[in-house]
Amino acid sequence: MSISSGARVGARWALVSVLAANMLVDALEVSATLVALPAVGSGLGASVTRVQWIVTGFAAGFGGALLLGGRLVEWFGRRRVFLAALLVFAAASLAGALADSAGPLIATRVVKGFCVALTAPTGLAIIVSAVPEGDARRRAVSVYSLFGAAGFCTGLLTSGLLTEAGWRWTLAFPAPVALLLFAAGLRLVPREPAGPGGGPRWHAVAAGGALTGAVLLLVQALAGGQWGAAAAAAVLGLVCVRAERASPRPLVDTALLRHAPLVRSALGAAALNGSYVSFLLVAALDLRRGGWTSWETALGFLPASAPLALTALHSGRIAARLGPARAVAAGALAAPLGYALYPRSGGGGVRYAELVPSMSLVGLAFVFAFTALHLQATGSLAPALQPAAGGLYQTCVQLGAALTPALTSALYATAGRGAALWLVTAVGLAGAGAGLAGLLAPRSTDPSR
Template sequence: MTLSTPTTRAAGAAAPAALWGLLFVLAGNMLIDALEVSVALVALPSIGADLELDTPQLQWVVSGFAAGFGGLLLFGGRLVAHLGRRPVYLAALAVFAAASVAGALADSAGLLVASRFVKGFCAALTAPTGLAIIASVFPEGPARSRAVAVYSLFGAGGFSAGLLLSGALSEVSWRWAFAFPAPVALLLFAAGTKLIPRDGPGPRPAGGYGAVSALSLTGAVLALVYAITSVPGAGWSGARTVGASALAVLLAVVFVRVELTAREPLVRLELLAREPLVRSALGAGALNGSYLGLLLVATLHLQQRAGWSPLETGLAFLPASAPLALTALYSGRIAARFGPARLIAAGTAAAALGYALYPRDGRADISYAADVLPTMLLVGAAFVLAFTALHLQATAAVPADRQAAAGGLYQTSVQLGAVLVTAAVAALHTAGTGPALLLVVAVGSAGLLPALRGLRPRRAAVPVAAP
């Protein structure tokens, strides 16, 4: 794929203003992609009251975005490789803005969840593409390192920004929390038309785009989520539960069959033989899923039982998200100093302990300092320790020419972990805060297993005598 613009790597010194303008377009989009994950959480009680949704229905607002992101991430990479970074990136920004307006005006759960799914797909197109544009445009060395640092900082700060903005805007109406990204995306689109470098389309993938694989995987996940959330109302043997479960199994079989016979599968099988990558993907999926499960339970608890406002709830969650943003520029150095395996084990242990400390009785008279803050501080420490270390461990386990594919597989696991755990937590929440939190603790503790395996000392290879 060739670039034809003055703001290419060779022209980096000649046009620094254009380069840094491009960076802030890409970083700004990364910011709104990241805050979309958290912007729905604080608004959930208001959405439920307005649209008359119970908890299993409400969780779709969160899991819909993650399903669009994780289920279509690998497919999106194929589209970008063939159609070009610039046209796909700009189209995704425009669609993202339109979906934000549609979600803000939605008068039914179906339209709201559909808009969230579309925005998740847009994020799957832009989030990795932005980093690829940085790597192709900024000259290797300090300039590229600073650009990646800024991009990462905006991404890490997006979650905290989403909590604050959603909390403040939901005081007026939850619809503003879903509408405000639209003008931002349009401004980034306008700037991007002038700053994002032009590139030509690449060759069509020899094995196709992988649309059948992507749709079958996404469909299987959505069907499984529907089955899980149908249990409270229909029971384990209900027609909805059994039918959705059967459909999930069927689509999963289709996905595996297509992947095994494809000339260029979306998931490269040789990557699954890389134990550090698999451990990182499982650990990150458990960490992300349990964290969002905790925030789902805590949001409903603090607003519906304790009577806190959306803004108070968003502020209460900041100690869990802000530390990662504050340490984003130094996380790589921390991982290099202590080693990813140690940090991942310490981080997952801190998260599990934090979940266990949250009050499981769902009482209304709680103290923030005694009941909520310890959990949030431990979870914040967990992400500072483990978040970057998990990604570094995943990508370092594969050759350089396979790191992009490994990163896509890793991010898919992160998002799908959020989808499945959030659905299960929401289903259990119908039985009370206690059962839902027990599942959060169980998933967080399960994340310790691959982390502890990474701490095992490696055996030296036994020399074999030549025959």
């Protein structure tokens, strides 16, 4: 699949630009909907526990399908899966913008999460395969990572502007962008040999489908307090486990579950990402209730996202200078401190200057911990195991963003903002505990190295 040696460098960087632009669109999906969420709820007459699905449905589709997505790419090829996912993503964006009730909109968000589970890791894999190893590949991966980090800021500002004109524009604008990327991808994404044709596939499909269904049902159980949904989620969880045990090649290598740095980092990242999204969800609802416009909310959220975008190209050096364990611990402590400093006086009494310390600490947490957590999760594993470990780690990151906001929204609706913020802080403290445990744990190496 590598670009031939005679190909122009410009064509290679055009490919990298398309893939990086898609990563930006993928990354802004959460931030854009967080800003638009109060307006969407008002427009559709949906309750807080219902409208939170716009965020958690996307994360559930992303996290639930990520492991199966890797297998689909193996079966059907990177190019075919990447382009097909872009088309479905565009169609789901348009359908969501036209939805006249919460149910169809939530369905499109789950579908979009599934599409991103295909395009985000596949785009990086295409870069690694198409760009020669060395400085060129390092620059390409850096650009790809930078666009991903900048996507959250871009989503805030874009949503802040578009939601003022109408929340449906916020949901619709990714559609034409995805279609443009699809057209460019048809010309630029290299073809590749067909994947392996034989072998049973139903185990992977059953496990992946059961995992996605279990996550969706668990979100419903947490948001709505439905014991039936929780029981059904447990049943699907058992189906997933049985399918994995029966598979000659399971989606998850069970040896990875015994690797303490990976497990600790995955739990810490799930707590950090879940508490972060939940915090911004509560703040978006609170500030809107206090009279803030969508644009003002977007500007208020910038200190929580801009630091990571500004330091994305240096995040590896920051983690290396401090050491991953110390960087993770610093970030994990900064996040709950930021949550605790959020003004408790109510949305109407919050001024921008009062919001900055809280949001800045949360942004600083990601500067320290975001890259360091991934390095800590995979750094001591054999190179052959690192891709599988990365998929498992990213699944946990997205599941944190699906489950924690669901419970937070339920508390916000029944007990108020104070209880919801206490839950967010408690989850952040749990992540801090995982981060501090990394400082105390002895350095371990994987026996397969």
